[in-house]
Structure formats: structure tokens, C-alpha cells
Amino acid sequence: MVWEMEEGKKWIVLSLDSTSGKPKQYCVTTNGYRLLCNCPHFLNNCEDVNFVCKHIQAVLQTIGKKTEVTKRTKLEDRIKKIEDRIKKLEDDMETLEMNVDYAINPANYA
């Protein structure tokens, strides 16, 4: 479970402790360069700049999903707008065809 406390800055990660089986809460933050966690596993390995504990992994996953959803929503918005334009063009086309038809065969409309 990941809760975003401050957008893009602070997350609370709830995970089950592997030894006691009890839920534990950790805080993942960013220093602008990388994500930091306050769990013992991370603190023991924090000198390794590439180290990622499972809480940071969970936060990264959440960020990834969020980015994907935002991208998809934007894309859907664009598709919707394009569809609206096509619909409008089709309507204009229909009106135009009727006008042309009327010009050619006014008798049909008498």
C-alpha cells in the first residue's frame, strides 16, 4: 500500500514485516535526486546510490502507473477532439452534398 502525502515528494508505504508479520509503515521522500526510505534495509545500504528497497520500488511503481494514466487520459482527450472534428466535417459534408443535390435537381425539393 502506498499513500502519496505530498505530490511527488512524500509517500507513506505500508508493508508487512517479513519476520513478525506485522504491518510496518515507512516514509519515502525525495531529495531531488533520488528517493530515500527510512527503513533499516535502506539505511544500511544508503551509501549505494543505486540501492532501491522494496518501499521505494512500490513508490516507483505507483509513480509509473500515475504517469501512464495521465498519458492515456491526454491521449484519449486528443482522440475525442479529433472524433468531434471528424463528426463536424461529416455534418458539413452532408449539408454540402444536399446543397449540391438541390442545385442539380431542385425539382426533388419542390
Ligand SMILES: [Zn+2]
Ligand atoms: Zn524501505
